[in-house]
Amino acid sequence: MALLPLAEAFARYKTSLEPLGTQRVPLELALGAVLAEAPRARIALPRFTQSALDGYAVRSCDGQAPRRVVGLSAAGEPSTASIGAGQAIRIFTGGLLPDGADSVARQEIVDRIDDEITLNDVVAAGEGVRYEGEELSEGTAIAEVGQRISAGMLAAMAMAGVDSVVVRRRPRVAVLVTGDEVVRVGDPLPPAKVYDANGPLLRAWFVENGYGEPMVAYVRDDEAALEEAMSAALDSADLVVTSGGVSVGDRDFVPVVADRLGVHKVFWKVAQKPGKPLWFGVREGKALLGMPGNPAAVLVCLAVHARAVLGHLEGETSVQPAWRQGVLEGAVEADGERDRLVRMRLDMGDAMARLSLLPRQESHMLSNLASAHALVWLPSRDRAFDAGEKVAWIAI
Numbered sequence: 539m540a541l542l543p544l545a546e547a548f549a550r551y552k553t554s555l556e557p558l559g560t561q562r563v564p565l566e567l568a569l570g571a572v573l574a575e576a577p578r579a580r581i582a583l584p585r586f587t588q589s590a591l592d593g594y595a596v597r598s599c600d601g602q603a604p605r606r607v608v609g610l611s612a613a614g615e616p617s618t619a620s621i622g623a624g625q626a627i628r629i630f631t632g633g634l635l636p637d638g639a640d641s642v643a644r645q646e647i648v649d650r651i652d653d654e655i656t657l658n659d660v661v662a663a664g665e666g667v668r669y670e671g672e673e674l675s676e677g678t679a680i681a682e683v684g685q686r687i688s689a690g691m692l693a694a695m696a697m698a699g700v701d702s703v704v705v706r707r708r709p710r711v712a713v714l715v716t717g718d719e720v721v722r723v724g725d726p727l728p729p730a731k732v733y734d735a736n737g738p739l740l741r742a743w744f745v746e747n748g749y750g751e752p753m754v755a756y757v758r759d760d761e762a763a764l765e766e767a768m769s770a771a772l773d774s775a776d777l778v779v780t781s782g783g784v785s786v787g788d789r790d791f792v793p794v795v796a797d798r799l800g801v802h803k804v805f806w807k808v809a810q811k812p813g814k815p816l817w818f819g820v821r822e823g824k825a826l827l828g829m830p831g832n833p834a835a836v837l838v839c840l841a842v843h844a845r846a847v848l849g850h851l852e853g854e855t856s857v858q859p860a861w862r863q864g865v866l867e868g869a870v871e872a873d874g875e876r877d878r879l880v881r882m883r884l885d886m887g888d889a890m891a892r893l894s895l896l897p898r899q900e901s902h903m904l905s906n907l908a909s910a911h912a913l914v915w916l917p918s919r920d921r922a923f924d925a926g927e928k929v930a931w932i933a934i
């Protein structure tokens with residue numbers, strides 16, 4: 539069977555998935571969700587014209603003539619006085635600019651004796667002042683539909699008085715770890731068995747990416763057991779991820795069971811290394827990603843494919859991973875048939891990401907992950923990649 543190009547997999551996610559429903563949530567619950575309505579500033583920012591400095595609010599037209607201090611304006615505690623010719627008001631950063639003042643003299647250029655000040659320098663109109671509405675006027679959109687809410691965006695919304703937002707519902711995720719050989723770490727390890735890496739990897743990835751604890755079940759290599767577990771997972775989750783049992787062996791039951799449960803196959807087998815046997819299907823708006831059992835294949839399928847599927851379910855504008863550009867430190871072999879997704883070390887040099895190949899890249903190996911910062915995309919081709927060549931990478 540021909541392998542699907544990676545770009546075609548991304549295109550198929552787009553055509554086969556619809557975004558989940560929307561809901562209004564309080565701002566404190568919105569981190570990581572994707573906006574379904576553009577939030578608008580409920581107040582102008584700054585809300586009032588204020589001082590950017592600790593110093594004295596003055597009239598710039600008074601030049602360097604002595605001035606009398608007639609009041610105090612602190613943040614949150616405005617002065618009741620206004621200023622006229624030859625007057626100043628002590629002011630702190632964030633204090634309301636008093637009527638009559640057009641500038642703030644920073645205290646480093648001011649000599650004060652009792653209530654009289656002199657300026658060692660001239661102050662121009664507008665100096666040291668933050669004007670009402672200079673950043674945003676009321677009603678300005680702070681972010682766009684399809685953007686994922688970051689800590690910074692959340693703070694920007696709070697500052698502009700936005701206390702709730704309309705977002706897409708977060709997808710619920712279920713994980714099925716298949717394989718008779720899989721033993722959970724901490725349990726005794728009989729001969730010919732392996733410790734489970736995929737359960738911890740999948741769970742941690744979804745938690746790390748803000749989806750909360752997925753439902754995780756362990757399933758034997760048994761068709762009936764898999765059918766029962768997959769059916770329950772499809773009933774309760776928006777995205778079901780399986781690990782193992784998706785290749786061509788006699789005990790690889792994921793495709794046949796998915797088919798029996800009415801999951802429509804969108805593709806099987808992607809031209810990527812690792813992760814070739816990836817299976818993707820949909821049933822009534824729900825997505826099933828059948829990932830191969832090899833743990834490094836799971837890592838790649840999460841970083842590249844689960845990211846895209848979740849992005850579509852959440853109506854995200856940018857569903858592809860955030861590919862960045864870097865430069866290869868040394869030559870790296872290409873694969874003539876499949877795009878390689880290679881774990882590399884990243885060092886910053888000359889403001890450019892420099893990527894070095896790590897050993898132990900096979901799909902059953904994970905031990906280089908403590909040193910790997912980047913997953914590098916090397917499109918399939920006949921000749922090797924040269925040192926100095928520009929390539930795309932994402933953080934892992």
Ligand SMILES: Nc1nc2c(c(=O)[nH]1)N[C@H]1C(S)=C(S)[C@@H](COP(=O)(O)OP(=O)(O)OC[C@H]3O[C@@H](n4cnc5c(N)ncnc54)[C@H](O)[C@@H]3O)O[C@H]1N2
Pocket residue numbers: 715716717719720732733734735736737781782783784785786787790812813814815829830831832833835901902
């Ligand atoms: N004749 C062929 N054989 C294989 C092909 C092929 O095209 N023709 N593809 C190979 C590739 S590529 C991959 S990737 C694997 C994927 O196979 P499965 O998805 O069916 O996965 P399993 O056979 O169940 O497991 C593969 C490997 O991973 C280990 N494993 C499984 N689960 C876990 C876990 N939770 N934690 C740690 N390790 C796990 C398992 O023991 C196997 O060693 O198929 C190739 N074969």
Ligand code: MOO
Pocket residue numbers: 810811812813814815830832834835901902
């Ligand atoms: O696709 Mo498999 O993950 O190369 O080993």
